Amino acid sequence: MELRKFRHDNPARFREIRNLPLRARCGRRDKTRSATTVTFIRNKRRDAFHHLSAAGEVIELSFVEAARIFQANAQEKACPLHEKHHEQVTQALEKFRADLQADAARGDVVDHQIGPNEQKALRFLSLFHALPMTSDDERQRIKAAQDAIRRARFAKLHRELNKLEKAQKTAPVQPAILLEKALQILVGFPLMTSDEGKIEESRSGYSSVDLHPAIILSESFTE
Secondary structure (H helix, E strand, O other): OHHHHHHHHOHHHHHHHHOOOOOEEEEEEOHHHOOEEEEEEEOOOOEEEEEEOOOOOEEEEOHHHHHHHHOOOOOOOOEOOOOOHHHHHHHHHHHHHHHHHHHHHOOOOOOOOOOHHHHHHHHHHHOOOOOOOOOHHHHHHHHHHHHHHHOOOOHHHHHHHHHHHHHHHHOOOOHHHHHHHHHHHHHOOOOOOHHHHHHHHHHOOOOHHHHOOEEEEEEEEEO
């Protein structure tokens, strides 16, 4: 809500921030976080915020946790990056790549607490199973999407589905059209496994460049 209000009240500034180049980085002063770094890294398969401690610990953060750290007032001045900034960003990249490999190798559903937004997306997808116009292949894709949400593979998947459901409540469409819109969202994620998954990446327009982790922004803190 705070970000939406900022976008509404400061449209020009919001666009300026949104158009910042990749790998944007900044040094900030904060005694409580001295010698630490926070990063945001993503590719077409996942996105992640990481906190790198002075002791070398790498912790993945939720969006809200990261947003609280990134938050700054307009009067705050930047400062030079500390000497471990690039080393810590490299650690975050290594953790991101390791998590990608773990996701690819994991064959079972990981137990974790499903949040309300994820539950909402799961219920929304369940509606399409009973539709007579849904094919077996489409049901398989929907099931793969539900598994991905339960395993928290893609942070954006449940958000896009919930956005579609919200739009449907505002401007209802026929079930067949809604199904098609939902499937368009699912095709944008590599949900299927083995060779079929590789085919889906090709159909979705994914390339090795798309799957390469991109550093979106990073901040390091000094005293």
